[in-house]
Structure formats: C-alpha cells, structure tokens
Amino acid sequence: MTNLPHNSCEPTMNFFLRYAVFSYVTGSFRCRAGWGNDAEPKLDFRNFVTRQRSKREGEVQIGNNISNLEAVRWLLRTQFDRDVVTHFDIQEQIFDHVFHHLGIESEGQLVEHPVLMTEVLCNPNYSRHLMSELLFECYQVPKVAYGVDALFSLYHSQPMGDTSDGLVVSFGYHNTCILPYLNGRLETAMCRRVNVGGYQQATFLSRALQLKYPSHFSAINNSRVEELLWKFAHISNDYKSELKSWSDPDYYKRNVCKIQLPFTPVNSWSDDTKQARLQKLTKEIDDVVKMWTTEEQNLIPDFQEQWQEFHSDVSSAFQALFNTLNKYNSLAENCVKQLQKGITLLKDTADNNAFHDWSEGLKNCHHSLCENRSDWLNQKEVLRQKFLDGETEDGEEKDEAQEIDTEDFSEQETKRKLLVALELMEEKMRPEEGESRKVGALEQLLRDVEAIMNSHSIQKKMTFDVAEYYQLHLGTELIRVPEILFQPSIAGMDQGGVAETMEFILSLYDQDKQSKLVQNVYLTGGLAAYPSMVERVEAELRAVRPFQSTFKVTKAADPALDAWKGAAKWSMDPDLMNEGSITKADYLEKGGEYLKEHSASNTYYPTAKR
Structure with a gap:
C-alpha cells in the first residue's frame, strides 16, 4: 500500500484516493471520518439526523448541518440504540454524507477504498452482519476491518511492541468499559461494563x-x-x-x-429617562389646564327670576341644581389650580415626596369632582322628570287638562325656556363633548402620573440584580x-462503580497477572479528560492493592481523538491492514458476521447454528 503525501489526498482528486484507506471511527456520541494518512479527521460531527417539515421532501440534515439541536431535538434520530448500531437506514444516510464530503460519489459508483471501522466492545454478530452487508452490497468496498476504539487509542499511545499487557478503562457516552489486555490480546471474557457515561x-x-x-x-x-x-x-x-x-x-x-x-x-430609571418622561407629563398637564380654562364652565343660562316665579317645587329643584353647579365650578377652579401647581413643581424641583403629595392632591380633586358631578346629573334628571310628568315634590299628580287651563302664557314660555336649557345641558354632557371630555382628559392624566410613580417606586424597591x-x-x-x-x-443506579469493577476484574486473575495488568492502567475516552482523573484512579487502586505494591496509571494524550489517530495509524500499516481485513470473498463465504481477529479487535464467536 502506497503512503501518499497529505496534499495528494484532497477530496477533489479522486483518482489519487483509490490507494488511500478510509478510516471511520464512530461512537454513540460523535462520528469521525477521514483518510488514513491524515493527522486529524476530515469530518467530526454528532451522530444525529433530522428531516424538518419546512425542508423540501427528502432533504435531511446531518451532524454539523443542524444549526440548533434544541430547536429540533424532538425530530432527531440516530443509528444507535445506546452504543450498538441498530438503525441501518440512518447509518446509510450518514455513510452517504461522509463519502460525499470526502469527495467519493458513492451513489451509482464503487467505493474503491479499504474501510476501517470501530465497533462497540462485544458487538453482537447480527449488528456486524448488517454493517458488512451494507458496506459490501451497497457500497462495494474491497475490504473492511473492524476494531475497538479503546484498543486503537492504546495502540496510538503505546504500540504493541512497547507493551503487551494492561488494563484499559474506556469512558464512553453511554457506558464505561474495562478491558484487560494480556499477551497482546483482548481478554473478552474478563471485560466488564459499567452503565455510567x-x-x-x-x-x-x-x-x-x-x-x-x-x-x-x-x-x-x-x-x-x-x-x-x-x-x-x-x-x-x-x-x-x-x-x-x-x-x-x-x-x-x-x-x-x-x-x-x-x-x-429591565429599563432603569436613569436621569435622561426621568427628565424625558417628566417633560412629557408637564406638556400633558398644560394641555389639560388649557382645556379646563378656555371652555365655558356654566352649563345653563341664568333663569333664576323666571324659576322663582314658577311653581315652588320646580323652583326649589332648580335652586338645588344651581347650587350644585356653583359648587362644581368651584371644584373645577381648584382642580385647575392644582394642575398649575404641578407644572411649577415639575419645572422647579425634583423632590419625590413633593411630587407624590401633589399627585395625591390631584386625585382628591378628581374624586370630589366626580362625586359632585354625579349629584348634579341626578338632580338634573329629577327636574326633567318633573317637567315631563308634572310631578310635584310631595308626589301628588295634577290633572293635565286642569294644569293647561291654569297656566298662563308667561309660565308656558318660562317652562319652554327651561326645557331648552335642560336640553343644552344634555347636549354638553355627551361623552365626546363638554364636561365628559374634560373629565376624561383628567383621568388619563392621573393614569400617566400613576404609571410614572409606579415605575419609579419599583426601581427604588428593586433590591436584587436582574x-x-x-x-x-x-x-x-x-x-x-x-x-x-x-x-x-x-x-440512583444500583451497580458498582469503576473502582469496584476494576477490583472485581483483578480478582479474577492470579497475583502474577494482576501485577502485570496494574503496571499499565490506561485511561481513554472523552471523560478521561476530567482534571484529576489519573490521581483519583491511583487513589482507588492504592486502596485495593496490597501494601507497597506498585502500579502505573497513564492517560491518553488526547482522550477524545486518540482512538481515531490510532485507527489511522493502524490502517497505514500494510501488514496489519491485510491481516485484519475482511474481503468480499470472505463475506460471501463465511457470512456477514465474520470477523478477522487482530490486536485491536473483538474476539470472534460464531453464532451457534440450529
């Protein structure tokens, strides 16, 4: 096998790639793929596939193409069930994605490159059978080799010539595996798994x-x-x-x-914001003052002499209405003075207590106006009924014909004028005109004052940082x-931890083999990158090993990538690749579950025939 220079292995130069080995290291967390002579994997992405409803039919997003995992988490799919590949339709989509980005057009063409893949420790034969079937039948690869990622990581850090014994602790995404390694071979029967990752x-x-x-x-x-x-x-x-x-x-x-x-x-009560809002409030108060001072306050003409000569009950009712109206006008003048006081206050001082007292005084003026206005409207309605129904104050009714006969022309004229005055009052009391409009403007002003007071008090009372x-x-x-x-x-998991499992595995060997294993305790996998992981494993071993016994704990230089680097390094050794690869002829003759064992592979146990 020719070891081509790195620059000649660009994906666009497909005719050079036919001599390169494709290395595919996958786990249930991430997938890493590239060429055997690359220092780093070309592709590194999460094992997720999704098809969004907004996308056109048939378009899928894979790995890093998914911009926001949380937005489509409920649509995500993976080829793994824990750490075993079971969904091969998704695996085929991921293969297409990988081959395409590496410059290999797999659709309708052959993938003329040897493939090295990783698989889970003690991978089921059926899963390997389907994977081999996919690679050989769909992609027509010339040969494929399978290995365990933890052992490839060990091969990268400690080549087999340097050591042939050790205890490998592989921290994965769904579980943690402990693999005893003696005489250059994996002791599959002694391996144990902790379901914590x-x-x-x-x-x-x-x-x-x-x-x-x-x-x-x-x-x-x-x-x-x-x-x-x-x-x-x-x-x-x-x-x-x-x-x-x-x-x-x-x-x-x-x-x-x-x-x-x-x-x-939250918007803070800054000086600029405060001044802007107070200036706006000052203008609003000025507009309300102009409305209350320019419009006519007296709502009815002065017919005092005429109603005094009219019936006594009607005359007293008009007098009460007139007194109420005078009181209303007086309250309106006080309200205008209070508003003018507010303009002066906002211009001359920034005293919060004075502003609060002024707002309370304005509320009291508004309350008095509303009460007086209610009395005034009730009295007006009573007087109107007296004219229309001919009722007297004590409730006695008069005969309508007799009333017409006894009334002279002057009383008829006075009654007509007073009814016109009442109609004018009703005209000015419409919601969009007269007093209703002025009172409405005052109520809106009070709401704005209340909003400013509340926002300022909330800001003052806020004792915590948002x-x-x-x-x-x-x-x-x-x-x-x-x-x-x-x-x-x-x-809440009822099982032993990593230290207890290591102690159990060591107890399965005699003292000589135990000593060999603990002289090379190798930590790999993403979680091995935790600070103080080596020191903690050493402390746990010290607690279970005999007094003054020796041991050595080492960690992969790059716990997450050393498995891929070891697989790439292994694939570039022609002897190892040829001895550990399954060809198409082997697949057809021995079945899809067949595995050629090598120093970094699982142990092959043929499925028992019925």
Missing part, C-alpha cells in the same frame, strides 16, 4: 439544575448542560472531605462557578456529577 452525567446534572432553578427550566437544555459539564466539572480526589468543604461560605464564594443565562434587562437572577451557580454539582462514575448510587 457522559449521557448519564448530563442527565443527572440537568435534573439537578432544573430542580434547583425551576424558574429557568426551559433554559437548562441538554446542549447547555453538556457544555457546562465538559468545561467546569472535575474529579475529586477525596470526595467526602471536599464535599464537606463546600459547607463553608468562604470556600463556596471562592469556588462557585456562576453561569450567566441570556435575559432582557442579571444575578438569571445566573446558575454550580457548587457541589462540579464534583457530585462526575462522582457517579465511582459511586453510581448517587444517581
């Missing part, structure tokens, strides 16, 4: 924060929680003692992690969430 940690943190901050329930989504977890969480070397330290307020203030959520700030209200404080969560790797019971 990145997904369980993110779910645990999400529920804890939603319970702690119920008002920000919608803002605590999966994407934000995962980002917080990877950036700020860490492994505690001594969980109990550090947890106790968080009860100290000073320690909490020094170490708490404050996360600011997006929010809309930005601080939209903050998440991560305290004990920073160590409690990662701790479920070692104590799953914290999250």
Whole structure:
C-alpha cells in the first residue's frame, strides 16, 4: 500500500484516493471520518439526523448541518440504540454524507477504498452482519476491518511492541468499559461494563439544575448542560472531605462557578429617562389646564327670576341644581389650580415626596369632582322628570287638562325656556363633548402620573440584580456529577462503580497477572479528560492493592481523538491492514458476521447454528 503525501489526498482528486484507506471511527456520541494518512479527521460531527417539515421532501440534515439541536431535538434520530448500531437506514444516510464530503460519489459508483471501522466492545454478530452487508452490497468496498476504539487509542499511545499487557478503562457516552489486555490480546471474557457515561452525567446534572432553578427550566437544555459539564466539572480526589468543604461560605464564594443565562434587562430609571418622561407629563398637564380654562364652565343660562316665579317645587329643584353647579365650578377652579401647581413643581424641583403629595392632591380633586358631578346629573334628571310628568315634590299628580287651563302664557314660555336649557345641558354632557371630555382628559392624566410613580417606586424597591437572577451557580454539582462514575448510587443506579469493577476484574486473575495488568492502567475516552482523573484512579487502586505494591496509571494524550489517530495509524500499516481485513470473498463465504481477529479487535464467536 502506497503512503501518499497529505496534499495528494484532497477530496477533489479522486483518482489519487483509490490507494488511500478510509478510516471511520464512530461512537454513540460523535462520528469521525477521514483518510488514513491524515493527522486529524476530515469530518467530526454528532451522530444525529433530522428531516424538518419546512425542508423540501427528502432533504435531511446531518451532524454539523443542524444549526440548533434544541430547536429540533424532538425530530432527531440516530443509528444507535445506546452504543450498538441498530438503525441501518440512518447509518446509510450518514455513510452517504461522509463519502460525499470526502469527495467519493458513492451513489451509482464503487467505493474503491479499504474501510476501517470501530465497533462497540462485544458487538453482537447480527449488528456486524448488517454493517458488512451494507458496506459490501451497497457500497462495494474491497475490504473492511473492524476494531475497538479503546484498543486503537492504546495502540496510538503505546504500540504493541512497547507493551503487551494492561488494563484499559474506556469512558464512553453511554457506558464505561474495562478491558484487560494480556499477551497482546483482548481478554473478552474478563471485560466488564459499567452503565455510567457522559449521557448519564448530563442527565443527572440537568435534573439537578432544573430542580434547583425551576424558574429557568426551559433554559437548562441538554446542549447547555453538556457544555457546562465538559468545561467546569472535575474529579475529586477525596470526595467526602471536599464535599464537606463546600459547607463553608468562604470556600463556596471562592469556588462557585456562576453561569450567566441570556435575559432582557429591565429599563432603569436613569436621569435622561426621568427628565424625558417628566417633560412629557408637564406638556400633558398644560394641555389639560388649557382645556379646563378656555371652555365655558356654566352649563345653563341664568333663569333664576323666571324659576322663582314658577311653581315652588320646580323652583326649589332648580335652586338645588344651581347650587350644585356653583359648587362644581368651584371644584373645577381648584382642580385647575392644582394642575398649575404641578407644572411649577415639575419645572422647579425634583423632590419625590413633593411630587407624590401633589399627585395625591390631584386625585382628591378628581374624586370630589366626580362625586359632585354625579349629584348634579341626578338632580338634573329629577327636574326633567318633573317637567315631563308634572310631578310635584310631595308626589301628588295634577290633572293635565286642569294644569293647561291654569297656566298662563308667561309660565308656558318660562317652562319652554327651561326645557331648552335642560336640553343644552344634555347636549354638553355627551361623552365626546363638554364636561365628559374634560373629565376624561383628567383621568388619563392621573393614569400617566400613576404609571410614572409606579415605575419609579419599583426601581427604588428593586433590591436584587436582574442579571444575578438569571445566573446558575454550580457548587457541589462540579464534583457530585462526575462522582457517579465511582459511586453510581448517587444517581440512583444500583451497580458498582469503576473502582469496584476494576477490583472485581483483578480478582479474577492470579497475583502474577494482576501485577502485570496494574503496571499499565490506561485511561481513554472523552471523560478521561476530567482534571484529576489519573490521581483519583491511583487513589482507588492504592486502596485495593496490597501494601507497597506498585502500579502505573497513564492517560491518553488526547482522550477524545486518540482512538481515531490510532485507527489511522493502524490502517497505514500494510501488514496489519491485510491481516485484519475482511474481503468480499470472505463475506460471501463465511457470512456477514465474520470477523478477522487482530490486536485491536473483538474476539470472534460464531453464532451457534440450529
């Protein structure tokens, strides 16, 4: 196999790619694909596929093409069931996406490149059978090799010539696997799995924060929680003692992690805003004053002499109406004076107490006006009924014909004029005219004054910072969430942690093999990047190993990418690739589940025939 220079492996130069090996390293969290001689994967994306309703029929979005995962989370699909590929229609869409972006037009053409793929530890034969069928039958690949990502990571960091024994701890998204490795081969029967990984940690943190901050329930989504977890969480070397330290307020203030959520700030009562609103209010008061001073206050003509000569009951009713009207005019003058006082106050002083007293005085004037106006309208209605129905004050009715006979012409004329006066009053009392319009303007002014007073008082009474209200404080969560790797019971899972499982696996070997395994404890996978992970594993091993026994714990240089780098490095070794690959002839002869074992592969156990 020719090892071409990196520059010759651009996707647009397809005729050079026929000699390159396609490396496809996938897990239930991310998919990484590229050429074997690349230093970094060409593609790195989440294993998600969605088809939005707004898109045209048949168009799908994959991985990084999905701009906002949370907006379409309910539409997301993946090819994995936990960490086993089960939905091969989605896997085919992802293969098409990968081949297209690498410059391989797979539709209607052959993929003339060897393929190296990773699979889950102890992958079911049926899943491998369907994967081989897809690659050989649909894409016509010449050969394919399968391996375990944790062992490829070990191969990248520690080539098989350097070590042949070790205990690999692979921290995955859905589980954590512990793989004993002796004499250059995986001890499949001794491997164990802990059902705790990145997904369980993110779910645990999400529920804890939603319970702690119920008002920000919608803002605590999966994407934000995962980002917080990877950036700020860490492994505690001594969980109990550090947890106790968080009860100290000073320690909490020094170490708490404050996360600011997006929010809309409340408009503050700044000097500019205050002056603008007060100037607007001054103009509004001035308009109301002009309305009350320019329009006529007396609503009826002065017919006092005529109604005094009229019937005594009608005359007394008119006199009461006249007195009420005079009182109303007096109250209106007081209201105008109060309004003018407000204009002077707003121009000359900024005393909040004086402004409050003035607004209360204006409210009292308005209240008195409304009460007097109500009495005036009631008296007017009573007087009108007296004219129309001929009722007297004591309730006695007069004969209409007799009344017409006894009334002289002057009384008839006076009655006509007074009825005209009442009609004029009713005309001016329409909602859009006269007193109703002036009182309405005064009521609107009072509402505006109340709004300014309320906004200012709210700003003064606001004792908390709005930005601080939209903050998440991560305290004990920073160590409690990662701790479920070692104590799953914290999250309510009834199983042993990573340390207990390592102790159990070591107990399956004799002392000599135990000593070989613990001399090379290798940590890989995304969660291995937690700070203090190596120190914590060393502390756990020290607690279970014999006194003064030796061991060594190392971590992958790049826990997330070392698996891909190891697979790419492995694929570029012609001998390893030829010995560990399945050809089309092997597939047709031995079945899709067939696996060629190698140093980084699962152990092949043929399915029992019925």
